[in-house]
Amino acid sequence: MDVEHRHGGNRASIATRLGCRPSDLLDASASLVPWTPRLPRLSRSIIRDYPDRSHNLLRCDLARLHGVPCELLLAGNGAAELFTWAARDAASSGPSLVPSPGFADYSRALGCWDGPWVRHQLPLSWSADRPQPIPQTPEAEVLWICNPHNPTGQLWSRASLEPLLRRFRLVICDEAFLPLVPDGEHQSLIPLVAETGNLVVIRSLTKLYGIAGLRLGYAVAQPERLQRWAQWRDPWPVNGIAMAVGQHVLSSTRRHQRWCRKTQAWAAREGAWMQQQLAVLPGITPMPSAVNYLLIRANRSLLPLREALEQHHRILLRDCRSFEGLGENWLRIGLQSRRNNRRIVSAMRKELSRTPLG
Incomplete structure (x- = not known):
């Protein structure tokens, strides 16, 4: 397994291989919230x-x-x-x-x-x-x-x-x-x-x-x-x-708690939405998840789907071969904003219509 797929969040190296800018890639291989706080001015x-x-x-x-x-x-x-x-x-x-x-x-x-x-x-x-x-x-x-x-x-x-x-x-x-x-x-x-x-x-x-x-x-x-x-x-x-x-x-404890509530509401909302959308894709089974990522599995290799999403749609999903006990029939998706989650589902639907898993 190549180094860049042993962990999520490898936008720079994958962008170099694909001949694009890192900012062109939607990275759902890493499980981060889709926003960052306003950072302090550094002295x-x-x-x-x-x-x-x-x-x-x-x-x-x-x-x-x-x-x-x-x-x-x-x-x-x-x-x-x-x-x-x-x-x-x-x-x-x-x-x-x-x-x-x-x-x-x-x-x-x-x-x-x-x-x-x-x-x-x-x-x-x-x-x-x-x-x-x-x-x-x-x-x-x-x-x-x-x-x-x-x-x-x-x-x-x-x-x-x-x-x-x-x-x-x-x-x-x-x-x-x-x-x-x-x-x-x-x-x-x-x-x-x-x-x-x-x-x-x-x-x-x-x-x-x-x-x-x-x-x-x-x-x-x-x-x-x-x-x-x-x-x-x-x-x-x-x-x-x-x-x-x-x-x-x-x-500020109050500000931190407010941030956590916002993040938790997003994870619950988008997780439920993604479960529903992925469940109707042919050949895909989404697994239950309590957090901001979820596993999908199929009865055959999902590596061609992952590679097609990279090459044709500039979308990165997590290759699960680095998780001992899983394999190429599994992928992990880090939740994104609703707009980007729609982009992921739409790209998957398009690729599955071209090359069905069943």
């Missing part, structure tokens, strides 16, 4: 001075948002950097259990430390109100879980996840997309961190605010763990511009 000192290595102001904003002490928070260069340090802890705690299909960055991070891991295949059928149960196996001591799950969009309740904290030595919960789910915060494990030494929750601000280019995420865990990570990492993992934007969008 010269933000660019000239070294960033605050403690990220103190940003941590205080996050602590206020989640109602936890600042000591439980650590900012990172996107969630990906924090997965690397979580994996170092995981590698020393025993074999990891990584549900499949799942985000490839977990195994990438474990590979940095030669961390052993076992994969457990989730059944590839689920309903909106009854997600598949989290697997438990005696072979593993560490659990990596993504809630809502990437790429399936299944949402697990906090009540269903809490018993796993007693089963595993370490639980690493990726909640990158949870703020985009209506009432999703009620299922977050963050309130359990203060009293749970074997729990790490990792969040991303880039999906919620559409600022993936800045790379900004954070971990919530007990202070001793985060202090250890801080000693391992580079001196300035989060740049001053990313910190300034993070502090800006989080400076």
Whole structure:
């Protein structure tokens, strides 16, 4: 599989291959909100001075948002950097259990430390109100879980996840997309961190605010763990511009909550609309999703459809071959504005009329 399709959001490299500008491409391969906030005016000192290595102001904003002490928070260069340090802890705690299909960055991070891991295949059928149960196996001591799950969009309740904290030595919960789910915060494990030494929750601000280019995420865990990570990492993992934007969008709890409500309403509205539109396309089955992306499957390869959308319509969908346990019969679609969602459905309908799947 070529590098540019191992992850979504590769507009620049695909534009080069197609001989067009990145702005000509509608990128539904990455799962970001379709708008970004008004960004602050940057002072010269933000660019000239070294960033605050403690990220103190940003941590205080996050602590206020989640109602936890600042000591439980650590900012990172996107969630990906924090997965690397979580994996170092995981590698020393025993074999990891990584549900499949799942985000490839977990195994990438474990590979940095030669961390052993076992994969457990989730059944590839689920309903909106009854997600598949989290697997438990005696072979593993560490659990990596993504809630809502990437790429399936299944949402697990906090009540269903809490018993796993007693089963595993370490639980690493990726909640990158949870703020985009209506009432999703009620299922977050963050309130359990203060009293749970074997729990790490990792969040991303880039999906919620559409600022993936800045790379900004954070971990919530007990202070001793985060202090250890801080000693391992580079001196300035989060740049001053990313910190300034993070502090800006989080400076008002009321404004942040208003943003979340707007985002959640969009995800619920457009998700339902896309489900209805895709369900009537010949040969396509859309799967239930609680969040701002959804999987579609077919009984034969969807790679020709994905390639036709790229070449003829300048639309990018997520190639699912990078998700272990899926394959070329699956594609993931990141929700867009209604206008762009119509564009995606119209292009798919046109290509399916030319080359039917059935």
